Amino acid sequence: MDKLIITAALVGAEVTKEETPHLPVTPEEIGEAAAEACRAGASIAHIHVRDKEGRPSQDRDLYEVAINEIRRRCDIIIQVSTGGAVGMTADERLQPLSLRPEMATLTTGTVNFGAGVFYNPPSDIETFAQRMKEYGVRPEFEIFDVGMVNNALHLVKKGLVSGHLHFDFVMGVPGGIPASAQNLLHLIALLPPEATWTVAGVGRYQLTMSALGVALGGHVRVGLEDNIYYRKGELATNTQLVERVVRIARELDRGIASPEEARQILGICH
Ligand code: KMH
Numbered sequence: 413m414d415k416l417i418i419t420a421a422l423v424g425a426e427v428t429k430e431e432t433p434h435l436p437v438t439p440e441e442i443g444e445a446a447a448e449a450c451r452a453g454a455s456i457a458h459i460h461v462r463d464k465e466g467r468p469s470q471d472r473d474l475y476e477v478a479i480n481e482i483r484r485r486c487d488i489i490i491q492v493s494t495g496g497a498v499g500m501t502a503d504e505r506l507q508p509l510s511l512r513p514e515m516a517t518l519t520t521g522t523v524n525f526g527a528g529v530f531y532n533p534p535s536d537i538e539t540f541a542q543r544m545k546e547y548g549v550r551p552e553f554e555i556f557d558v559g560m561v562n563n564a565l566h567l568v569k570k571g572l573v574s575g576h577l578h579f580d581f582v583m584g585v586p587g588g589i590p591a592s593a594q595n596l597l598h599l600i601a602l603l604p605p606e607a608t609w610t611v612a613g614v615g616r617y618q619l620t621m622s623a624l625g626v627a628l629g630g631h632v633r634v635g636l637e638d639n640i641y642y643r644k645g646e647l648a649t650n651t652q653l654v655e656r657v658v659r660i661a662r663e664l665d666r667g668i669a670s671p672e673e674a675r676q677i678l679g680i681c682h
């Protein structure tokens with residue numbers, strides 16, 4: 413089994429400071445949260461950025477500042493969001509790719525997302541993949557529902573994505589695939605044998621899906637983007653959520669990948 417890659421989804425687009433004071437929103441806070449998560453065992457930081465009012469943004473300059481804040485503190489793999497927030501245009505969402513981060517998310521289908529619709533029509537998906545190819549950015553396929561796996565493999569067939577394939581199963585979004593062991597096994601069975609996968613359980617499913625990810629030889633995403641609680645009624649920090657996965661992995665005798673080891677597993681040249 414490969415060592416475990418832990419992704420820290422530090423901020424997201426939906427959670428607010430009012431919901432949890434632990435949410436990093438300024439570039440400095442994001443830099444500090446990434447460095448702490450890295451020290452705790454995370455090898456990828458999945459990041460969004462916020463504007464001065466704390467609203468979700470895909471502004472290139474804001475990403476640049478946040479990335480610099482992370483870079484001067486640690487060597488974690490930086491994975492920018494191209495999902496942004498529900499309602500953003502494709503052009504808005506594409507902005508951080510020109511910074512040539514090591515990784516970016518690529519959602520391969522449209523899905524209901526709470527009360528909204530996370531809109532990803534086929535033409536946009538191809539544009540996003542093409543742009544990642546041009547900038548040499550490794551995509552992580554964000555899979556919110558079953559059909560999205562096939563849509564991702566279609567991009568590979570068309571030559572829009574090449575090299576190592578890595579998937580993130582985001583499970584438990586209201587409107588997307590429910591977070592269950594059975595559903596996770598089904599998603600895994602759809603992947604080509606050489607692909608790798610991460611599981612991100614949303615809300616109270618984060619803990620159980622993480623344990624399954626560790627046990628089944630996958631990788632795990634945790635963080636305040638997906639879940640703000642350590643347990644019912646008790647707010648968590650990003651670091652605490654990472655540390656908990658590290659403890660589970662240790663108990664199950666699974667090593668933790670450093671950023672450099674994660675790059676090797678994911679076929680990313682540094
Ligand atoms: N905020 C969601 C609508 C991603 O980062 O690529 C989309 C999202 C996925 O968070």
Ligand code: ZN
Binds near residue numbers: 458459495
């Ligand atoms: Zn995200």
